[in-house]
Amino acid sequence: MSMKFSVYVGPVLVCSPGNRIEMSDELADRLDELRGEEGAGDSAVYLGPNVDVPGITRQLRFDEYSDAPVITDILAAVEMRAFKDCFVAEIAQLKREFRSVEVGWGIVCSFR
Numbered sequence: 599m600s601m602k603f604s605v606y607v608g609p610v611l612v613c614s615p616g617n618r619i620e621m622s623d624e625l626a627d628r629l630d631e632l633r634g635e636e637g638a639g640d641s642a643v644y645l646g647p648n649v650d651v652p653g654i655t656r657q658l659r660f661d662e663y664s665d666a667p668v669i670t671d672i673l674a675a676v677e678m679r680a681f682k683d684c685f686v687a688e689i690a691q692l693k694r695e696f697r698s699v700e701v702g703w704g705i706v707c708s709f710r
Contacts, residue, residue, distance in 0.1 A: 606632050606706045607667055608658040609674075609681035611645040611689065613696040629688055632706040643696075644706050653680030674703045 610632065621629070629645040646658065654677050656667060682689070682701045692699045 602709070603662050604708050605660045605664075606646050606658060606708070607660065607669065607704075608646065608654065609651075609678045609701060609703050610706060611685070611692065612642050612698075612700045612702050613645065613692055614642040614698050615696070625688060625691065628685065632708060645692075646706070647681065647684070649684075651677075651680050651684045653677070653683070678703050 611629065621631075626648070628647070628649050630648040632644040632646045647654075657664070660666070678701050689699055689701070
């Protein structure tokens, strides 16, 4: 079986403690768990956008053939605000299921 390597670079929702949740169809249509089974050792759940986020115009997902983006602290702050504004209802729903739901910014690698 061939594994596909991908890297997500951008704003994320970090939910903890992270019991794997069965996401509703509505939530899964808008947010994607960024790591597959390789994330089992980390108790947090990392969610990224499954839809276009108004205010974020650059590519967020990359494969081994993609050029790396150049990100400034100002761009990261703008993207985190746009992400938070886009997912207000989803963040409220996740806060009922997790003790902590934080909007962060980072790099998440995945093999699927």
